[in-house]
Amino acid sequence: EAGVAQSPRYKIIEKRQSVAFWCNPISGHATLYWYQQILGQGPKLLIQFQNNGVVDDSQLPKDRFSAERLKGVDSTLKIQPAKLEDSAVYLCASSNFSGGLSKNIQYFGAGTRLSVL
Amino acid sequence: DAKTTQPNSMESNEEEPVHLPCNHSTISGTDYIHWYRQLPSQGPEYVIHGLTSNVNNRMASLAIAEDRKSSTLILHRATLRDAAVYYCILRDFVRNAGNMLTFGGGTRLMVKP
Numbered sequence: 001e002a003g004v005a006q007s008p009r010y011k012i013i014e015k016r017q018s019v020a021f022w023c024n025p026i027s028g029h030a031t032l033y034w035y036q037q038i039l040g041q042g043p044k045l046l047i048q049f050q051n052n053g054v055v056d057d058s059q060l061p062k063d064r065f066s067a068e069r070l071k072g073v074d075s076t077l078k079i080q081p082a083k084l085e086d087s088a089v090y091l092c093a094s095s096n097f098s099g100g101l102s103k104n105i106q107y108f109g110a111g112t113r114l115s116v117l
Numbered sequence: 118d119a120k121t122t123q124p125n126s127m128e129s130n131e132e133e134p135v136h137l138p139c140n141h142s143t144i145s146g147t148d149y150i151h152w153y154r155q156l157p158s159q160g161p162e163y164v165i166h167g168l169t170s171n172v173n174n175r176m177a178s179l180a181i182a183e184d185r186k187s188s189t190l191i192l193h194r195a196t197l198r199d200a201a202v203y204y205c206i207l208r209d210f211v212r213n214a215g216n217m218l219t220f221g222g223g224t225r226l227m228v229k230p
Contacts, residue, residue, distance in 0.1 A: 031216075040222075042220025042222055043161065045218070045219070091160050091161075104208075104210075104216045106153075106218060108161050109160050110158065110160055111159075
């Protein structure tokens with residue numbers, strides 16, 4: 001079974017530029033998550049989709065970050081304009097609630113490492 | 118979700134058992150205890166979870182204190198590939214409708230050959 005695919009793996013941009021990250025979840029997984037992981041910290045949830053609807057975006061800085069999941073499969077996370085503090089790894093995860101509600105394993109991609117100069 | 122407390126780092130020798138502690142004194146009755154780990158340059162991966170009873174799987178064992186205020190992840194024979202950051206996470210499946218994961222700082226496990 002293929003895992004969660006993310007691209008690009010690395011991106012370097014200058015502040016005030018725009019950037020987009022792409023995620024392809026595991027086939028059949030209805031729930032998709034985007035996390036931000038700053039160096040030395042644990043991942044922090046930015047947004048969660050159930051199919052193509054947003055479940056939770058309370059921690060997404062909506063003045064500069066946007067995300068969409070058209071057709072309930074692939075997802076794109078965009079930053080416009082980027083700030084220095086956006087330098088981080090952006091992780092995508094998916095789940096399908098298999099194994100019962102108590103388990104609900106999230107499967108993560110390898111992430112995109114963003115450096116804002 | 119209730120908070121957890123873990124040591125920042127731990128060291129182990131290869132092929133020896135490792136006990137990774139986690140304190141969660143404010144755990145509620147509907148909180149499940151989940152462990153994920155993050156290998157270098159990879160996303161986190163699920164390790165194990167439990168509610169009240171000790172649990173075993175092919176990766177590790179989870180020992181849960183009787184009062185559930187602490188738990189221990191046990192790697193029976195550490196290998197160099199087990200060097201990672203280990204996260205202990207509480208997930209309330211009643212109030213946490215989205216089942217999101219709230220990560221803390223985790224424990225960085227270093228394995229010496």
